[in-house]
Amino acid sequence: MSNARVADIALSKVSKTFANRQVLKSVSFDVAPGEALCVMGRSGIGKSVTLKLMIGLLKPDAGNILIQGRNVVGMSEDDLSRTRRQMGFLFQGGALFSQLTVNDNLVLPLERFTKKSRQEIDSMVQTRLEQVGLGNDRYKMPSELSGGMQRRAGLARALILDPHILLADEPTSGLDRITAREIDDLLLQVREKSKTTMVIVTHDSAGARRIGDRVAVLDNGEIVALGTIPELEKDENELVRALVSEEGCYAH
Amino acid sequence: MLSIRAFFELAGNLGLFAWRALRRAFVRPYELLVLWQQLAEVGWKSLPLVVSSGFAVGLVLTLHTRTTLIRFGAESYIPTVQSLSFFSDIGPLIVGLLVAGRVGAGIAAKLAGMRVNDEIDAIEAFSLDSFKLLVVPRILACIVALPILTVFIDVAGLAGGFVAEYTSSRISLHLYLARAFSQVGFITFVPPTVKTAVFGFIIALTACWFGYTAKDGSEGVGRAAINSVVLSSLLIIFADVVLVKSIFFLFPGGSV
Numbered sequence: 001m002s003n004a005r006v007a008d009i010a011l012s013k014v015s016k017t018f019a020n021r022q023v024l025k026s027v028s029f030d031v032a033p034g035e036a037l038c039v040m041g042r043s044g045i046g047k048s049v050t051l052k053l054m055i056g057l058l059k060p061d062a063g064n065i066l067i068q069g070r071n072v073v074g075m076s077e078d079d080l081s082r083t084r085r086q087m088g089f090l091f092q093g094g095a096l097f098s099q100l101t102v103n104d105n106l107v108l109p110l111e112r113f114t115k116k117s118r119q120e121i122d123s124m125v126q127t128r129l130e131q132v133g134l135g136n137d138r139y140k141m142p143s144e145l146s147g148g149m150q151r152r153a154g155l156a157r158a159l160i161l162d163p164h165i166l167l168a169d170e171p172t173s174g175l176d177r178i179t180a181r182e183i184d185d186l187l188l189q190v191r192e193k194s195k196t197t198m199v200i201v202t203h204d205s206a207g208a209r210r211i212g213d214r215v216a217v218l219d220n221g222e223i224v225a226l227g228t229i230p231e232l233e234k235d236e237n238e239l240v241r242a243l244v245s246e247e248g249c250y251a252h
Numbered sequence: 253m254l255s256i257r258a259f260f261e262l263a264g265n266l267g268l269f270a271w272r273a274l275r276r277a278f279v280r281p282y283e284l285l286v287l288w289q290q291l292a293e294v295g296w297k298s299l300p301l302v303v304s305s306g307f308a309v310g311l312v313l314t315l316h317t318r319t320t321l322i323r324f325g326a327e328s329y330i331p332t333v334q335s336l337s338f339f340s341d342i343g344p345l346i347v348g349l350l351v352a353g354r355v356g357a358g359i360a361a362k363l364a365g366m367r368v369n370d371e372i373d374a375i376e377a378f379s380l381d382s383f384k385l386l387v388v389p390r391i392l393a394c395i396v397a398l399p400i401l402t403v404f405i406d407v408a409g410l411a412g413g414f415v416a417e418y419t420s421s422r423i424s425l426h427l428y429l430a431r432a433f434s435q436v437g438f439i440t441f442v443p444p445t446v447k448t449a450v451f452g453f454i455i456a457l458t459a460c461w462f463g464y465t466a467k468d469g470s471e472g473v474g475r476a477a478i479n480s481v482v483l484s485s486l487l488i489i490f491a492d493v494v495l496v497k498s499i500f501f502l503f504p505g506g507s508v
Contacts (some may be wrong), residue, residue, distance in 0.1 A: 046261035057373050081379035109378045123273040 007066070008033045008165055008197040009054060014063030015221075016049055021050050025221035033164075036191055036198040038212035040205070040243045047201040048092070051167045054199065055087055056080045067165070085113060088163035090194075092170045094154030096142035102129065102153045103138045106160050112120050113161060124251045128156040132186055148179035155186055159196075166190065168242065172207055184210050205244050217243055270453075271459045273391050276384045283389050294355050294452075296410040305350055310338065310412025315399055318420060327421070329433035334413040335406075338446045339436060341496065342446055343406045348451035348488040353481055360480035363463025364473040372464070387460045394452035399469060401450045405409035406441075439503040447495045451488050457483040458471035 007030035016024040031037045032144050039047050052058040053065055056072045065072050067083050075083065093128070096105050106125045110116060117239035126179050128153055129135050136150040142150055151171060158166060171187065173179035182208045191211070192236045202208055209217050217225040217232065225240040232244045318332050363386060366372050412475040414428050462476040462483075 052373070055377055057376055084377060084379040087377070089374070091370040091374055091377075093369060095374040097371055097374070098366070098369070109380075112378075112380060 002224065003196045007031060008031065008035075008068055010064075010066040011050075011054075012066070014050075014053060014060045014065060016046070016053065016058065016060050020223055021071065024053075024060070027218075027221070027223055027225055029223055031197055031199055031214055033197055034191075034195040034202065035213045036187075036211050038208035038215045039199060039201045039218060040203065040208060040215055041218035042239075043203075046221060047218055048169050050218070051089070051199060051201055053170050054167060055084060055089055057107045072171065072222075085161060086163055087167060088158035088161065090151075090154050090158040090166065090168040090171055092173060093147070094142070094150035096145075096153055096157070097152055101139050101141055102134065102145070102156075105142070105153065105157050109161055109196070125161065125199050128160055129153075131189070132156045133150075133182070148175050148182070151175065151179075151183055152186065155183070155190075157192060162194065163200075164199045168198065168202075170201055170203065172204050180204060180207065183207075187211050203243075205246065208244065209246075215244060254290035255405055261484045262439070265324055265465075266457060268452045269387075269464075270457050272383060273387055273457070273460075276381065277388045279381075281382065283385055286385060286389040290389045291397060293358075294351070294390075294393045298351055298354055298397070298401060299404060301354055302347060302350055302401045302405050303351060303408040303498075305346060306338075306343065306408030307415075309342065309346060309410030309414040310334065312412075313337065313342070313409070314413040314416035325408060328431065329338070329349065330417055331410075331413065331423075331428045332435050335410060335432040336437055336440060337410040338413075339406050339441050341492070343409055344402050344444050344451070347402045347405050348492070349481055349485055350485040351394070351398060351452070352455045355394065356480045356484045357477040359456065359459035360463040360466075360476040361473055363387075363460060364466030364476035365464045367464065368469050368472055375406070387464060390460055391453060391456040394423045394448045394456035396452070398448035398452035399445050399453075401443045405454065406445075439499075443499045443503060443504055447492075447499065450491055454487045454491055455484045458487065 003037075010030040012028050013026045014024055014028070015022065015026055021188055027050070029037075039050060041047050049058060053060055054072070055068065056075065061075060063073070068086065070079070070083060072080060072083055096102070097108070100108065103125055107121055108126060110121045111122060114121075119235070126135065128137070129138055132147060133154065134152055137145065137149065137153075142153070145153060155168075158168075165244075172183050175183065178209065185196065186239050187200070187212055191198060198211070199213060200207070212229070214226060214228055215232055216223050219239055224237055225235050228237075229244055235241055278289070314330060314334055318330055321327055321330055321333065355410060363372070366386070372382045372386070410429075410432055412431075414423075414425065417428060425460050459480040462480040466472040466476040468475070
């Protein structure tokens with residue numbers, strides 16, 4: 001499906017060790033433009049680490065990570081900054097800046113990285129917040145929002161600069177079934193509307209089935225399976241079949 | 253207990269952290285709004301604690317020194333002793349330790365909370381310089397605020413001393429102030445006050461280091477706050493010894 005030369009994201013033999021524990025062992029895969037790849041696996045297996053490596057928040061011990069053809073490993077701070085602006089990151093709990101209102105959380109990157117007028121910024125923020133169903137919660141503090149609302153506000157913030165690539169770290173974990181489905185709907189909307197390339201770390205097979213073009217299963221630091229859901233349902237590895245099975249849908 | 257290796261690791265890491273802060277402080281854009289907010293947080297919000305503590309310590313100090321000085325017939329020196337001891341070391345040291353407790357713990361807990369909630373990573377993911385946004389303004393704010401707070405604690409200490417003395421001897425304010433400032437000069441006031449900028453640097457650097465590098469969830473937040481207060485208090489006391497000696501060396505008249 002994908003080719004390293006045209007891939008938006010390409011990991012090549014990436015390894016990462018924390019305190020004598022090798023979390024990733026020579027991991028390689030790529031994500032084509034507009035593709036949504038879901039990364040699944042047991043907790044603590046290195047899925048979030050993989051996302052943080054992609055955006056340069058962590059540095060690999062070995063291997064290369066190409067974002068739109070440019071290696072983020074060893075990239076200068078300025079280049080990394082430019083590359084990051086092409087990417088949005090939805091953190092597990094939303095990671096909203098707790099001292100700022102929802103509005104200011106979205107305004108901050110627009111003020112820093114665009115030359116838009118105050119009116120344009122206001123309008124963009126309102127549009128994004130309405131898109132995630134938070135149009136009336138614009139001036140609330142993050143602490144006044146529920147978990148699902150924080151996740152939606154986090155998604156609005158991750159998308160505010162219209163990134164070409166969206167990385168989402170367990171966007172539905174800890175949420176009830178209905179809210180989790182709403183978040184998935186939002187991701188689908190974004191994907192359909194903007195053709196955003198997505199890498200979504202998830203435990204939720206229902207979400208992976210709805211959003212993912214392909215699923216990568218990570219176990220013991222290695223990609224043990226990579227393919228479409230129907231392909232993985234027939235995989236020899238029992239863990240792979242269990243992770244993508246419909247029984248695991250919205251099992252929170 | 254810290255092993256020798258851990259001690260040198262910590263010292264090295266703090267040194268690198270300080271160097272990074274120093275370099276980032278001169279890189280545009282300058283976060284003036286954040287600096288202003290931090291000045292309010294460190295300075296303005298610490299003022300009630302600093303002033304009330306200074307007043308209480310000044311009052312108690314006069315009550316204690318009074319009995320001793322009366323024994324030697326030196327009652328009239330009470331305001332002078334009060335002002336010299338407060339201006340030269342008690343005021344600066346108390347401010348350092350109070351701010352290490354109130355502000356240092358707050359900074360460490362705040363940054364540690366941001367670290368464990370991924371807020372710092374979120375800032376970096378937006379290509380914003382988290383170090384410039386979070387660490388540099390806090391260090392600068394503490395450097396600026398501490399000398400100002402020291403002036404306030406000096407005044408509060410004198411006020412406390414006057415109240416104690418007035419209740420005992422009915423001394424007039426005019427006479428008290430005249431005696432208090434009779435021996436106060438540049439050397440006894442300016443260098444000790446300015447040295448608290450170093451305390452501010454120590455407090456903010458230590459607190460930011462423990463907060464910025466925190467891990468292990470909410471437990472890590474508490475640990476960062478405690479470690480910050482313990483280490484910065486110790487460093488302030490050690491730094492005070494070095495700075496007092498340095499002031500005596502640079503301004504020989506001050507040691508008289």
